[in-house]
Every structure is written in structure tokens, then in C-alpha cells.
Amino acid sequence: MLLDILNGGLLALKEYVALHVLTCLIPAFLLAGGIIAFTSRDTILKYLGAKAKNIISFPLAAISSIFIAVCSCTVIPVSAGIYRKGGAIAPAFILLWVAPASNLLAVIYTGNIIGYDMAVARIITAFVTAFVMGTVMYLSFRKEEAERMVEGEEGGNNDKKIIAGKDIILLLLILFSLLSPNYLITKGPYLHKVYVFAISISITFLYAYFVIKKDRISNWLKETWWFVKLIFPLLLMGVFIVGVIGKILPQQWIEHWLGGNSLLSSFLATLIGAVSYFATMTEAPFVDTLMKLGMGKGPALALLLSGPGMSLPNMLAIIKVFGPKKASVYIVTMISLATVSGWFWGNYIF
Amino acid sequence: MKIEILGTGCPKCRKLNELAEEAINELGVSAEIIKVTDINKIIDYGVMVTPALVIDGDVKVAGKIPEKKEIMVWIEEKK
Secondary structure (H helix, E strand, O other), rough: HHHHHHHHHHHHHHHHHHHHHHHHHHHHHHHHHHHHHOOHHHHHHHHHHOOOOOOHHHHHHHHHHHHHOOEEEEEEEEHHHHHOOOOOHHHHHHHHHHHHHHOHHHHHHHHHHHHHHHHHHHHHHHHHHHHHHHHHHHHHOHHHHHHHHHOOOOOOOOOOOOOHHHEEEEEEHHHHHHHHHHHHHHOOHHHHHHHHHHHHHHHHHHHHHHHHHHHHHHHHHHHHHHHHHHHHHHHHHHHHHHHHHHHHHHHHHHHHOOOOOHHHHHHHHHHHHOOOOOOOHHHHHHHHHHHHHOHHHHHHHHHHHOOOOOOOHHHHHHHHHHHHHHHHHHHHHHHHHHHHHHHHHHHHHH | OEEEEOOOOOHHHHHHHHHHHHHHHHHHHOEEEEEEHHHHHHOOOOOOOOOOEOOEEEEEEEEOOOOHHHHHHHHHOOO
């Protein structure tokens, strides 16, 4: 019995390493490193702070989310920073919600493992619900905010560019190496993917070699290496645990509680995501396993949305930084949004 | 001299801490290294992207790990 369970874990690990490391993880880490090395997050944040008082801040916060927190662990200090430095409450909480839910790495990874429809659903939902989240936070704390904003400082001193044109091209090339093997080659042997990947990644590195300065390349590779060291062990461990869980959990149980697209199963999936800790990207193999065991598509989306951004330790950190009142409004809103989104997509779109 | 490492306990903050210790030892200066992990305090320094290095109240770098040489130069400047 125990051997069987361990075997499940190892099998998951083997399948995973064979199919994902080269064509999916390596370019994903290179992209994450590139975003950190080539974009000036300080500039984005300053810009966001300056514009935080008008309606533009909603989409601005949602879009910047993609670039600011490549790893969900960094999003709390960033959003707390925007808030405390005089930014409005809505963009701060939009960032807190959208950055992990539509995190670029995790979304692409979701597409590769579960399917592109789920990845698209994840992005669209994160952006649409961002506006709901911003509005709820704004309306709930309007009065308090009006008093606080008086002392808020203006922070619109933009001396640096967010990203240089040459660097954008490099990021796009990496993105292409990440997407092309998995989306151009959907059938046939895995080796075909490797060929496509080899070509696109060679173009990327040739471009970098001839166009980008040496010290910036080394900075990029250093940041990439950090992601590998940080996320890869967690990911392997996560995949192993997921394989074990898949062996332990009875299929009927999952079909009963998480199957179909009812509001209840969506809610339960959201709760699982909200309390447990998923290191960036591990939510995708977890959801994939549950789906194979009978979880519905709607609940799967709900878990993907609530999983990465929220966990018990994260909740405590949010309570500490924003205070219990704002934190509870945020948490309740987030759980409702994820539940309703899962139910809606499950019943009307998927 | 007071050297503060701002960060919520991420691996990069630990790395920065190591580098700062090495820099102090190599220069042989007496300095106290303090880890600041409270997010509210970090933000009071105007830092949003961790890790950050603060020497005697001045934010020297935020959002990335500097080279050890750079840290040594900053320490020399403050001496």
C-alpha cells in the first residue's frame, strides 16, 4: 500500500521531468529572470502611485500585475507599499488579487499542462474580477480613504524608462521559445517539440549575444538562476506530493465533492485553494491531477484562481499589513469572486 | 556603523545578508547588521521591492542583490 503510494509520487515526477523541464520550465525561468532583470519595477510602481487616484488606475494596476510579481511571494510587500505610500486602496488590492492569479509563468504553465482554454479563462477572469475587487474595496472604505488621501504624497517622478525597446524584443523572443514548442506542435512525438525549441531558443540567444550588453546578459542569467534555485525544488516536491495525493484520495470522493459545475463544488475548490499553500506554478499539476480524478472544469478554474495568491500564512500577513477589517473584506470578496467565476465558466462557457 | 537588510525572509535577503557580513569582515570594520523583516518598517524606508540594503539610514540598493565589491565601496564611503 505504502509502496504503491510512493510509486504514484515517483511516477508523477518522472512523467513531469520528461515532458516539461526542457521545453516549458527552462524558457519559463528565462522569461521570469528577464522580466526581473530588464523591467524597472520601481518605475512601474511610481507610475502606478502617481496615477492611483483616478479611474485609469484600475486597468493600470491589473496590467502591471503581470510584470511586478513574477513570484507570488513578493506581491504582499509590493501592494502594501503602494497603499502606504499614498496610493489608493483599489489598485493595491487589485495587485494583490491579480498578480498571483494571472501570473505570467503560472498561466503559460497552466496552458501547457491543462489546456489553453483554461489558461485563457484564467487571464480573462482575473482581469474582469479585478474591476469588481477594486470597486468593492473602494466602496467599502471610501470614508476612511478620503481622510487618508489628504496626507498621501504625490509620487510621480519618472526619470527611468520602464523597459528599453531592445529588451522588449528579447523578452518576446523568450516568450516565443516558451510558446512555440507547445502550441505549434500539438501532435506527434515529443522530439518534434524539442526541435522547435532548439531553433527558437538559439535565435533568442544569438539575439542576446549580438544586441544586449554583456553585463545585462549576465544579470539576466543570474536572475534566471535564482528562479531555478527558488522554484524548481518546490515544484518537484509539489509534483511528488500531488502524485501521492492522487493515489490516496478516493476517486468517488472527488467526483462527489468537486465534480460537475455546481456552486458548492466551486466553493469547495476555492476553499481548498484559499487555505493551502501552493508555491508558484504547483497549482497547475495539482489541479491537473484532481481533474483526472473527476474534478469539474469550473471548480478547477476556481482553484487555479484562489490557489496561488492565498494561503493561511498569506492571510495572516495581509491581516497584519492592512488590518483585520480590510483583510476580511478582501478575503470574503476573493472567495466569492473565485467561486462565482468557477460556477459561471463551468456552466456557461466551457 | 549600522547596516540594515530589509526583506521578509526571502532567499535573496539571506544572500544579501551573507554578502554584507563578508564585506564587513574583509574590510575589518566594526558594523552591526540588523535584519528588518517587518513589512511596515520596510515601507517606511520607501522600499517596495526587496531585498534592500540600508547603511546608516541611507537606502543603497533595492530590488536586487549588489556585488560584494559595491557593498564594500558603500561601506568605505560611510566610514
